């Protein structure tokens with residue numbers, strides 16, 4: 001968490017606003033969790049890191065649009081300000097650096113409270129509040145810089161992570177799992193989308209209907225993710241941790257409780273413990289009710305830092 005993530009200015013009425021990371025930062029301080037964690041120095045992603053998943057021309061396009069003072073990027077959803085490219089680069093870079101620190105054993109696990117979020121960003125297109133695909137940049141960075149190759153990305157944001165799925169759908173080494181509301185933006189993520197070519201079978205989508213709650217949300221993780229992950233045997237687990245499936249969230253219609261995020265965390269920690277030496281990095285995606293968001297992040301982090309539940 002870094003106060004600079006509040007400098008990505010999306011304008012006065014945008015749901016993806018600076019108060020999001022500020023509320024998370026305040027909650028981590030007030031809850032005493034800050035004292036039980038190590039603050040991690042954030043750093044911007046290099047062109048090379050971004051271009052491992054994004055087209056070079058897209059990276060230049062983002063920089064140009066922000067420098068020119070344009071109000072949106074590629075669609076009306078993705079509001080930008082003059083500092084947005086710099087902050088998006090910082091978000092992707094810090095997630096990648098954190099994932100590398102966990103991958104090579106300098107840290108046990110990590111959480112990156114960044115914005116803008118990333119999972120909708122495609123190879124050459126901004127979408128849905130996302131400029132660079134933070135979790136994808138991190139996965140590729142670790143795969144290129146370490147001996148680890150098999151990465152599991154668990155995306156429990158209420159929206160389907162179209163960008164992440166598309167970036168890895170042909171890769172047998174990166175497993176993409178998503179539980180999300182359907183129908184909902186962006187409209188992708190049907191059960192029939194299971195990967196392509198060599199990546200057939202390493203994409204798993206679990207859409208749930210509007211009105212679904214903890215039973216369906218946690219059921220997808222326990223009954224569908226866990227057996228698939230146990231077969232895949234990941235060496236690193238990354239979580240696209242959006243908290244907009246929460247009942248209080250204004251952008252979707254699921255009824256997930258704060259407590260469910262603690263249970264969800266235990267499930268992914270179990271996977272990381274069984275296969276990946278505990279290596280787990282969680283990355284903030286959505287979550288637009290700041291009270292629900294900060295409370296859910298606290299529940300998530302309490303389980304991440306808990307040294308007793310190591311199974």
Ligand SMILES: [Zn+2]
Nearest residue numbers: 157159242286
């Ligand atoms: Zn979302």
